[in-house]
Amino acid sequence: MHGLNIITASIGMAWGVAGQGVPKPGADGRYTISAPGIRAQFIAYGATLTNLFVNNKNGKEVDVVLGYDDAAYYPKDTSHPTYNSIPGRYANRIGKAQFTIDGKTYRTQKNDGQNTLHSGTNNWSYRFWNVTDVSTDSITFSIVDKEGESTGMTGTVLGNVTYSVAANATWNIKMMATSADVKTPLMLTQHTYFNLDAYKNPSTSQIWDHTLSMPYSRRYLAIDSGALPTGQILTASAGSINDFASAPKPLGHARSTSAFRGNCGSGCEGYNGFWVFDDNTPKDAVILTLASPWSGIKADLRTNQVGVVLYTCAWSDGSANLKKTQGTGSRKKVEKSSCIAIEAQDYIDGINRPAWGRVDAQITGPGEVYLWSSSWTFSQL
Numbered sequence: 271m272h273g274l275n276i277i278t279a280s281i282g283m284a285w286g287v288a289g290q291g292v293p294k295p296g297a298d299g300r301y302t303i304s305a306p307g308i309r310a311q312f313i314a315y316g317a318t319l320t321n322l323f324v325n326n327k328n329g330k331e332v333d334v335v336l337g338y339d340d341a342a343y344y345p346k347d348t349s350h351p352t353y354n355s356i357p358g359r360y361a362n363r364i365g366k367a368q369f370t371i372d373g374k375t376y377r378t379q380k381n382d383g384q385n386t387l388h389s390g391t392n393n394w395s396y397r398f399w400n401v402t403d404v405s406t407d408s409i410t411f412s413i414v415d416k417e418g419e420s421t422g423m424t425g426t427v428l429g430n431v432t433y434s435v436a437a438n439a440t441w442n443i444k445m446m447a448t449s450a451d452v453k454t455p456l457m458l459t460q461h462t463y464f465n466l467d468a469y470k471n472p473s474t475s476q477i478w479d480h481t482l483s484m485p486y487s488r489r490y491l492a493i494d495s496g497a498l499p500t501g502q503i504l505t506a507s508a509g510s511i512n513d514f515a516s517a518p519k520p521l522g523h524a525r526s527t528s529a530f531r532g533n534c535g536s537g538c539e540g541y542n543g544f545w546v547f548d549d550n551t552p553k554d555a556v557i558l559t560l561a562s563p564w565s566g567i568k569a570d571l572r573t574n575q576v577g578v579v580l581y582t583c584a585w586s587d588g589s590a591n592l593k594k595t596q597g598t599g600s601r602k603k604v605e606k607s608s609c610i611a612i613e614a615q616d617y618i619d620g621i622n623r624p625a626w627g628r629v630d631a632q633i634t635g636p637g638e639v640y641l642w643s644s645s646w647t648f649s650q651l
């Protein structure tokens with residue numbers, strides 16, 4: 271009985287084609303892939319990463335991303351943040367919930383004040399994707415987003431994401447998408463929330479002791495009270511609140527300044543913005559390093575994107591549970607400012623800002639292929 275299951279599973283995994291049987295997750299509802307120094311788990315809902323295990327400075331496995339223990343709970347809890355999934359077809363905000371292509375204006379759903387966030391309430395991160403390929407170190411999820419399924423979006427989009435792991439604790443993410451029949455906004459990201467201490471640092475659950483380095487990102491987008499870019503591109507002077515370019519710094523380096531509260535919009539402490547990579551950033555450069563002195567874990571990000579969104583969880587309100595792989599006996603909840611979401615992507619609302627020169631990059635038409643890739647490499651301090 272047991273043997274038979276294994277044979278069936280491995281045939282499904284090897285062929286991994288629709289019609290040959292959809293690959294099944296493990297008993298815990300998750301798909302697991304691994305390579306030396308890294309183990310990652312996923313569910314089809316949102317093409318979500320649920321667990322990511324890497325080694326700390328003592329060689330002990332740590333689950334460094336947020337999520338839930340119960341795989342079946344993700345779709346039930348619609349109020350959860352975009353936990354480690356793929357927002358789409360247009361990530362982050364669309365200003366005033368509208369965009370124009372070839373002179374025609376399309377109106378999207380206002381689900382974030384006057385703006386659209388993550389394409390509205392039928393966003394890709396809240397849908398069940400198809401699992402189209404699984405092996406021991408790689409998994410592919412696919413989605414068909416039909417015309418009319420996302421309010422105001424035009425045309426049908428076919429998308430997929432392949433997550434793989436490799437030696438030296440590397441996590442690779444590759445997304446491809448095409449538009450079947452018309453030009454449509456297409457701008458994706460992978461939206462993972464990290465706490466490199468797995469909430470086990472006895473002295474703090476907050477993210478402010480983690481250090482951040484973004485050597486190619488002196489520039490960032492100014493935002494309004496609703497976290498929508500105003501159109502201005504600012505340059506952070508060395509030592510100022512949004513400066514992580516001049517040297518690696520604790521995320522809380524400006525915590526004692528008055529700028530810290532309100533830096534990410536009305537009532538928002540810390541960060542929720544977009545940093546731009548310099549035009550002359552070397553290809554394949556590490557554009558961001560997040561590290562925790564306590565766990566001794568360091569995470570290096572490489573990407574083909576032109577910038578990155580950082581969000582330090584100001585809106586986490588202590589209601590969500592931590593996983594059993596995280597926290598301490600008394601610490602069981604995701605408190606405010608206790609995590610950081612890092613989302614490599616194109617300019618927020620670039621579709622409505624011709625001056626930035628990103629409109630063409632954010633619209634995909636028939637015959638074109640949208641490509642997004644990033645990799646995270648984990649090591650020990």
Ligand SMILES: *[C@@H]1O[C@H](CO)[C@@H](O)[C@H](O)[C@H]1NC(C)=O
Binds near residue numbers: 348387391393396
């Ligand atoms: C995504 O869709 C879900 C389900 O409709 C909704 O609860 C959630 O608020 C949406 N996300 C955003 C960012 O609007």
Ligand SMILES: *[C@@H]1O[C@H](CO)[C@@H](O)[C@H](O)[C@H]1NC(C)=O
Binds near residue numbers: 400
């Ligand atoms: C999954 O595949 C089935 C069969 O091809 C298709 O009907 C369905 O729309 C797909 N689901 C998604 C989310 O793309």
Ligand SMILES: *[C@@H]1O[C@H](CO)[C@@H](O)[C@H](O)[C@H]1NC(C)=O
Binds near residue numbers: 412428429432447
């Ligand atoms: C992903 O989608 C692209 C574009 O539609 C397609 O060419 C590619 O074969 C797909 N890859 C996988 C692994 O499904």
Ligand SMILES: *[C@@H]1O[C@H](CO)[C@@H](O)[C@H](O)[C@H]1NC(C)=O
Binds near residue numbers: 438
């Ligand atoms: C892993 O890291 C070691 C030490 O930095 C390096 O020598 C080796 O080439 C790396 N292996 C891979 C597969 O990247």
